[in-house]
Amino acid sequence: MGSIGVVYDSGYGHTAAQARAVGEGAASVPGIDVALYFAEEIAADPRRLGHCDALIFGTPTYLGSGSAIFKTFMEASAKIWLDQGWKGKLAAGFTNSAGHSGDKLATLTQLWLFAMQHGMVWVGLGLLDGNGRSTGSDAELNRLGAYAGAMAQSNSDQGLEGMQDSDLRTASALGERVARQVATWQGGGR
Ligand SMILES: Cc1cc2nc3c(=O)[nH]c(=O)nc-3n(C[C@H](O)[C@H](O)[C@H](O)COP(=O)(O)O)c2cc1C
Numbered sequence: 001m002g003s004i005g006v007v008y009d010s011g012y013g014h015t016a017a018q019a020r021a022v023g024e025g026a027a028s029v030p031g032i033d034v035a036l037y038f039a040e041e042i043a044a045d046p047r048r049l050g051h052c053d054a055l056i057f058g059t060p061t062y063l064g065s066g067s068a069i070f071k072t073f074m075e076a077s078a079k080i081w082l083d084q085g086w087k088g089k090l091a092a093g094f095t096n097s098a099g100h101s102g103d104k105l106a107t108l109t110q111l112w113l114f115a116m117q118h119g120m121v122w123v124g125l126g127l128l129d130g131n132g133r134s135t136g137s138d139a140e141l142n143r144l145g146a147y148a149g150a151m152a153q154s155n156s157d158q159g160l161e162g163m164q165d166s167d168l169r170t171a172s173a174l175g176e177r178v179a180r181q182v183a184t185w186q187g188g189g190r
Pocket residue numbers: 009010011012013014015016060061062063064065096097098099100101102103154155156
């Protein structure tokens with residue numbers, strides 16, 4: 001039994017699709033409740049996340065970092081940070097951008113540091129990098145080769161049809177991994 005909150009921002013819908021995939025993967029684990037929270041809305045009262053055993057953070061990469069709206073959520077959590085209210089919860093992250101690199105690692109690093117400041121315990125993707133061999137293809141899981149979290153790439157001139165199925169499956173795998181960790185995580189040591 002456990003509860004996971006997926007907190008995300010998305011200006012144009014791509015990262016929202018990734019968030020839904022993360023949520024579906026998490027919900028595939030029996031006994032895990034999953035809820036998606038739009039960062040701008042939950043920033044008004046981030047204490048509503050207090051019941052979650054794990055928080056999975058997601059934001060588009062804008063100019064080499066998370067979006068301003070996601071940063072608003074981060075700063076809205078400052079009073080919780082002061083009390084270390086999320087200490088011992090599990091955390092993970094995901095991001096989408098137009099570039100294949102797109103400096104997405106900087107965004108995942110930002111999310112990781114945010115979780116570290118809160119005393120949370122980071123769960124990485126747990127998948128080897130895909131599509132790194134001559135026999136590989138973009139259909140492979142983790143085709144963008146991230147370890148710190150889930151990455152997705154979508155062309156800037158396309159809508160959701162530009163999302164790669166493999167990236168959504170990778171996002172789902174992250175959600176499922178966090179959910180499996182929640183199922184066994186005690187967290188009591190904080
Ligand atoms: C203000 C802004 C800054 C962006 N900066 C980057 C960037 O640094 N790297 C990148 O690869 N794509 C960048 N992009 C492209 C977005 O990451 C891409 O369109 C992504 O799909 C947006 O996700 P969303 O639909 O969830 O908002 C930027 C887009 C905008 C609007």
